[in-house]
Amino acid sequence: MRVRVTTTAAGITAAAPLVLPACSSDVETAPSATSSSARATGPAVPEPGSSPLSSAALTERLLAAGDLGSGYTRKLERAEHDDDVTVLGCPALNDLGGDAATGGSLDFPRKATTAFTYAGSGDSEVSEELYSDTPGKLSDGMGRIFDAMIGCPKYQILVGGSAIDIATRKTAPPHLGDEQWSQLLTFSAGGHDSVMKQTAIRDGNVLVIVSGSPALVDRHLDKALAKAISR
16 A cells, blocks of 8 residues: 555555645565465475465456456556655554555555556546465554554644645445455545545455545455455
């Protein structure tokens, strides 16, 4: 999840448009790790769904424009900005770092991201982030950021000299995968408001985060999860 404020927690990956310069990072590729458990009758073998996938493998499981239907255009990666993010009014998020305040990047080296604009609904956006690690690490990483954000229903961030008010509200996630998180975030700055939905699903060793316009998140979450956990 990376800070993304042209429209990011996720990112938030498709957050407050009209507010800040976007920040993004290229997909990282890391060798897959192997965790194993010993069997009484043979050598150690990996437990199903416990060994992290590589970033390259995750990239192949990202949604493509063809998966979404007509009207969608892949959003190009933007140059990375080094603006500091300061959190006001939420000590828990401040302790986790500026990225967390907007749903920012999860600290997992195996990841892949993509984003699309949808011209059929006022140039709305939807983005997807995939992470892979052991189930326990994914659960802990996502849970800590989500709990911190929901624990502060209103706070403010300062990015590159611009102030953004953020309001968060927990929403009921769909019963998919092993664990689910979902929230609505409202970004307010310069008289403009932008509402973003972010839903995260962990299925085994894969975490899927879909963020963006609420209607688009609801429309594409199922297919994002199905493709992400395909074997």
